[in-house]
Amino acid sequence: MNRLMFISHSEVIKKQQIIFGVFDLILHSIFNNLMRFLAITLFLSILQPVYALEKLNLKLYNYAKACPENSAKNLNSLVDYLYKGGNNQTQRVELFCYWIAENIAYDTEAYESGKKTDTDKILSYKKGVCQNYAELLQKMCNAVRIECHLISGYSKGYSYFKNKPFPDTDHSWNIVKVDGKYLFIDATWSSGYVEKVSGSLTFFKKLKIKEIFADPNYFLTTHLPGDPRWQLRDNPITLKSFSNNDSIKEMLKFTISKYTYLDSLKTYLVADSIDQKIISLRSTYNFNPVSSHLKSLADTYFNKAWKISHDAKEAKDYESAIDWYNQTINLYSKLNNSHGVKWIGNAKKNINYCNSKIKALKEIQRTN
Incomplete structure (x- = not known):
């Protein structure tokens, strides 16, 4: 897996200041004061979304990082501490993700051996595989009644080879509903990356903010849910198209027709837990039998x-x-x-x- 790129908050501000300054000099020679003010306001409104997915909330990150050791000994006290640091559902889930990224390491030994790790013990072990990361985030969200789904699917991560068929789902992540919106989160990939070092698989901790509340078109280029309803689109990408292509534009040339994800999602959400599992597994099997x-x-x-x-x-x-x-x-x-x-x-x-x-x-x- 390649090293992850990260743009800090200060770097974003510095870039904005440089671009703003150049733009401001040009405007001085063209517009009067009123027009200058309106143009700058418009420019900033356009500029900000470019960096929105790359922006680290330093206040939330530092709050999560400062979590006392005693508070992190069990799930309830940990969630209670993190919950108090946010003002809404989005901020609280962001705090959960920052804490996980800062404190949980990827268990390379368990990955290579195929050994299952108990998520209930992850706060003691401080390490796990993707299933544990996703289950931990789900447990944290459930504790404060934030809707959070654990998604099993196909990924273009460490063991991915282009055009090679996926024999099975190989990764886990989450979809959360915060402040009325469904958002994608990969708590594993947002925490760091793995590389072979002297023949040994090694985990390197490094925050990748793009994997928290990820842009759907970015996320779906590397993550494909086993159950197509969780692509959250009426034209789900096929597994073959996902495997063979790198861009969302190329992937969307081959999709499942006559599919309405909102209807499929409603059917799933009103079912009890065992029927939800049956509905999802039936869909997963039909998608890749x-x-x-x-x-x-x-x-x-x-x-x-x-x-x-x-x-x-x-x-x-x-x-x-x-x-x-x-x-x-x-x-x-x-x-x-x-x-x-x-x-x-x-x-x-x-x-x-x-x-x-x-x-x-x-x-x-x-x-x-």
Whole structure:
């Protein structure tokens, strides 16, 4: 991964002052005072957005950096401290991101070994992989009731090779809804980068502000959600187009037609947690029908069926569970491997259990 570029607040101000000065000299010779004032105001309004995504809020950053060690020992006290430093949802999420960037290192050993890291222990370990970064940010947002979604998808990061097919999703990030807007955040990439040093993968801490509240067109050139609804556009980019192209303009030549992301998002948001997972996994599998996605979908169907049967009180509940188990068997049969065979057997056993409960309930009704 290349070294990350960062423009400080002071550098932005210095650049603005130089450009402003040149512009001001020209205006002196052309406009009267009133016209000069109006022109400068217009110029500054145009200039500011150019640097908006590169601008570090020093006040918020220093506040996050000054977090007392005692406050960072558990999630609640950490979030409580950071929450007080912001005036709105946007600032509070920005504070969360600054603290993560300053305090959490990328776990290169876990990345190379494939070992899973427990996000609940990340405040003690002070390191993790992308899943942990994204889960930590989500937990921080959830603690203060800020809508935050964990997104699994495809990325053009350290292990990316152009035109090489993605065998599976390989990265995690977040989408937050702050002050009425959905915004993209990669808490991992905003914290630094990795490089091979003397044959060893090494993490270098360096804030990359562009990954916090990222411009969608910039972000989608390197991040593609596994579930296309999280591209937040009515013309989602295809996986092949993402893999083969570098610019958003080229990617948009190949998109999914007849797609309305607002409708798909509404369906997702009104569902409960397990149905949200099913909806997203079904969409992820349809977007890229590989066996790993099918396995995840089938496992989640099984969990749904088990929950219905476990909570069942009436015959209709057991009948609903049987329907979900039959759908589960259909999915597992497509896997055509030992995992599928094992869980088809478990599903059939549970169907027999449900049928026995239905029979018992009917017998009780008959005798009463």
